[in-house]
Amino acid sequence: MVRPATVAPLRRHRTRLAWAALAPALAAVAAVAGWPLLRTLSLAFTDARLATIETARWVGLENFAWTLSDPDWWRAVFNTLVFAVCSVSLELVLGLAFALLLNAGLRGQGALRAVALVPWAVPTVVAAQVWRWMYHDVHGVVNELLLGLGVIAQPVAWLADPALSLAAVILTDVWKATPFVTLLLLAGLQTIPAPVIAAARLDGAGPLDLLIRIILPLLRPAIVVAVLFRALDALRVFDLIYVMTSNSRATATVSIYTRQALIDFQDLGAGSAAAVLTFALIGMVAVAAVFALRPATGVAR
Amino acid sequence: MRRRRLARIGLYLGAGAFLAFTLFPVYWAAVSSLESGAALFTIDYWPRDPAWENYSDVFADQPFGRNIANSVIVATLTVGLSLALAAGAGFALGRVSFRGRRLMLAVVLATTMFPQVAVLAGMFELIRGLGLYNNLAGLALSYLLFTLPFTVWVVTTFMRQVPAEIEAAALIDGAPPWRVVWSILLPLVRPGLVTAGLLAFIGAWNEFLFALTFTLTDAARTVPVAIALISGASQYELPWGRIMAASVIVTLPIVALAAVFQRRIATGLAAGAIKG
Numbered sequence: 001m002v003r004p005a006t007v008a009p010l011r012r013h014r015t016r017l018a019w020a021a022l023a024p025a026l027a028a029v030a031a032v033a034g035w036p037l038l039r040t041l042s043l044a045f046t047d048a049r050l051a052t053i054e055t056a057r058w059v060g061l062e063n064f065a066w067t068l069s070d071p072d073w074w075r076a077v078f079n080t081l082v083f084a085v086c087s088v089s090l091e092l093v094l095g096l097a098f099a100l101l102l103n104a105g106l107r108g109q110g111a112l113r114a115v116a117l118v119p120w121a122v123p124t125v126v127a128a129q130v131w132r133w134m135y136h137d138v139h140g141v142v143n144e145l146l147l148g149l150g151v152i153a154q155p156v157a158w159l160a161d162p163a164l165s166l167a168a169v170i171l172t173d174v175w176k177a178t179p180f181v182t183l184l185l186l187a188g189l190q191t192i193p194a195p196v197i198a199a200a201r202l203d204g205a206g207p208l209d210l211l212i213r214i215i216l217p218l219l220r221p222a223i224v225v226a227v228l229f230r231a232l233d234a235l236r237v238f239d240l241i242y243v244m245t246s247n248s249r250a251t252a253t254v255s256i257y258t259r260q261a262l263i264d265f266q267d268l269g270a271g272s273a274a275a276v277l278t279f280a281l282i283g284m285v286a287v288a289a290v291f292a293l294r295p296a297t298g299v300a301r
Numbered sequence: 302m303r304r305r306r307l308a309r310i311g312l313y314l315g316a317g318a319f320l321a322f323t324l325f326p327v328y329w330a331a332v333s334s335l336e337s338g339a340a341l342f343t344i345d346y347w348p349r350d351p352a353w354e355n356y357s358d359v360f361a362d363q364p365f366g367r368n369i370a371n372s373v374i375v376a377t378l379t380v381g382l383s384l385a386l387a388a389g390a391g392f393a394l395g396r397v398s399f400r401g402r403r404l405m406l407a408v409v410l411a412t413t414m415f416p417q418v419a420v421l422a423g424m425f426e427l428i429r430g431l432g433l434y435n436n437l438a439g440l441a442l443s444y445l446l447f448t449l450p451f452t453v454w455v456v457t458t459f460m461r462q463v464p465a466e467i468e469a470a471a472l473i474d475g476a477p478p479w480r481v482v483w484s485i486l487l488p489l490v491r492p493g494l495v496t497a498g499l500l501a502f503i504g505a506w507n508e509f510l511f512a513l514t515f516t517l518t519d520a521a522r523t524v525p526v527a528i529a530l531i532s533g534a535s536q537y538e539l540p541w542g543r544i545m546a547a548s549v550i551v552t553l554p555i556v557a558l559a560a561v562f563q564r565r566i567a568t569g570l571a572a573g574a575i576k577g
Contacts, residue, residue, distance in 0.1 A: 017478050018397035022405060025390035025453060028382075032446045033412040036423025043422050053426060101315045112316060114563045115323055121559040122327070123507040125525040126548040130330045133541050141329055144344045175326060183567050236416035239509040243529050255510075258418040262425075263514055272422045279419035286414040 037279070044272035053268065063273035073274065075249060076257040077281070079166060083253060084234035087173040091230055092223070094174065095181030100211075102182065103189045113186070116179040124176065128243035131172040135159050162250035169244050169251055173234065181226045188222025189215070228289040235282045254278040327552070334545035341542050355546035364519045365547060368527040371437055372506055372551070375523055378441035379448055379505035380498045386445070387452035387497060391490070392482050394453070395460025396468065406457070413450040417510050420446065428515055435517045443511045448504055452497040455569060459493030460486065496569035499562055503555060524551045 044063055048056035067073050102112055119127065134141050137157040146152045158168040192215065200214050216223075238255040245251040247260055258278055262271030333341060334355050335348040359365045393399075394406050424443055433439025463486060471481045487494070509525040516522050522530075528547050531540065559566055 014397050014478075015399040018393035018399050018402075021389035021482070022393035023389075025386040025409065025449065026405065028386055028445050029409055029412060029449060031427070032424070032443060032449075033415055033420060036420035036427055037415070039423030039426055040420060097315070098319050101312060101319060104312050106312055106316055112319065113567065114560050115320060117559045117563055117566060118327060118556055119323055121503060121555045122552050123509075123525050123528075123555065125507070125509050125529050126330075126552050127326070129528060129544050129548055130326050133333060133545065134326060134329060136541075139342045139344075139541075141344055175322070179323065180570065183570055187567070187570075232414050236418065238418065239525075242509075242513075255416065255418045259421065259510070259514070262418075262422055268422055275419045275422060278416055282414060282416050282419075 040272045040275050043268050044276045046269050048268040048272075050263070050266035050268055056269070059269065063269045064277070066270055067273045067277060072249065072252070073254075073257060073277075076252050076254045079251060080235060080237075080253040080255075080281075082166060083170055083173070083237060084231055086167075087170045087177070087234050088227060088230045090170070090174045091178045091181045092227060094178045095185055095226065096223075098178065098182040099185035099189055100215075102186050113183070116182050118179070119176050120179045120183075122176070124239040125243055127172060127176045128240050131168075131175070132159065132244050135168055159245055162248070165245050165248065165250050169241055172244065173237070173240055176240075177230060177233070181230060184226040184229075185219065185222050188219045192218050224289070224292060228286070231285055231289065232282065235285060236278070254281065330545045330548050330552075334542060334549050337542045352542075355542040356550070358540075358543050359547045359550065362543070363527065363531070365524075365527060365550075367519060368522050368524050369551070371521060372524040375437050375440045375444070375512075376502045376505040378438065379444045380501045382441060382445060383448040383452040383501045384456075384494055384498055386449060387456045388482075388487060388494070390453045391456030391460045391493075392486060395457040396463070396486070406453075409453045410450050412446060415446060417446070421510075421514060424511070425514065434515060435521045437521060439515055440508075440512060440521075440523070441505070443515065444501075444505050444508060447508075448501040452501055455497040455500075456490060456493050459490040463489050492565070495562070496565045499558065499566060500569055503558070506551075506555060 043053075043056070045058055045060060046056035047059045047062075098116070102109060102116070106112070122130075135158040137143065137155055137160065140155075140158075142158065143152070143155040147155070156164065159165050196214065196218070197210065200210055205213065236255050237253055238259070241251050241253055241256055242259075247256060247264075252260075254274065255278065258271055258274040260271075261267050261274055265271070332346070332348050335351040335353070336345070337352045337354055340349070340352070390409065394402060394409075424446075428434055428436075428439040428443065431439065431442075433442065467485060467489070468481055471485050472478070476485075507525060508523075509529065512523045512526045513529070516526065519527075524547075528544065528551065531544050531547065
């Protein structure tokens, strides 16, 4: 037993040790997240260009006013929200179906789970190039399959047609991210005790009752987390759209818009204003989701 | 009885649909990578006469070997840096209860939601200021933005699960604290370090936006940028066979890693997300 008199200095020593061990990681977070974010915020109020950061002048809210009056910005906001809502809801529905399937006690389940990791592991740029090739208007396999099935009468230019390109990109994201949602929901399903399901069956619950009344409520924490993670990723999507459709207005998201202003137009002021607005948009969604999540799991422990 | 058999058949059909949806694009990339010339432009579901020249062309027409080496270096640096920082932070946040612990954990985890473009301007300036533009070390540094939150989280979670008695026994034996961390705690949380390291490696290997923005020449380009920028004789004639070959080359090691460590990755993702 340690005598009480020695406990206090020991604890103080340990606290100092903890801060010393934590300091390098905190310094790194400050350097790669805190500082760049603050710089972006302050550049947003200046007329800085990429070549003239040092001589930038304060211009107040001009960059924000300019961005908020740019129809391309609002188009990007609209595209981002459509992309996020459609891809995340499709991924949730498909992911739930696949997770129930992988939890049903089929033979070869381990192999199926390994397969589920494949699209998740494929680099996004690669997924974008592969789907771009499959969507090719003349030689693409998607057109070939759909023509063969009689769904379309003539080849479609999936990525060039502004009416279709956003949907085509969303489908690619669904392919890439559904496995992630599947694995999260599968982990959630496996925490539901078998006796709960068995008891509900004994009480005469049909499959649909079981899903809606028992499984979905118990799965809620996993669903909320999957939606939160996916929504954060979908709202900042860049790689997929940049590679598949370049800077086309029909699919440009807020990330595409921001990088174009910053790097292609070298307009650090306006680009930073767009970056700040992007951050605010994503921050609002994240805070809303964390509040929705809190009663279910208790995040801060 | 019959209904059950029907349900069973339905399940296997569902599994088949799942397999087709998940694997077809990968299969199609592999088939296309083995076709060249006119064969590429006719739809064959099996390469009738496999041509391997796309694979050699990828290395001959551009410095793809250099790009692969760059990706390996950046990913390795990122993993090393992230794990070194996360080991200390994980010890502090997982083993010691001090005032401000929850706040610090929240600060680290909050960076998960930082969109990369939101810090792009400031990061560009930082990297240029440090003289790390077009430099692999600069890329690895910037990647800490997205690797640190989850590596710290995974290591902290594993640190918490080590029974207090083990650490107390070593301390009572008179071992200095750094030795307790180094030779008792770190070996015990090795599964956590491996999981976190794998996820960090995959994240760094696949990253595109920073690599596109902070590198300029082929000498510093990583694989995703190289694949995105492969171009052919004209804007309208992309060398699809070569692009697919390059895609297969960079995807194979990652898929192999994911397959070997699938249980770890799946639990890592679930632990990171379910408890996060």
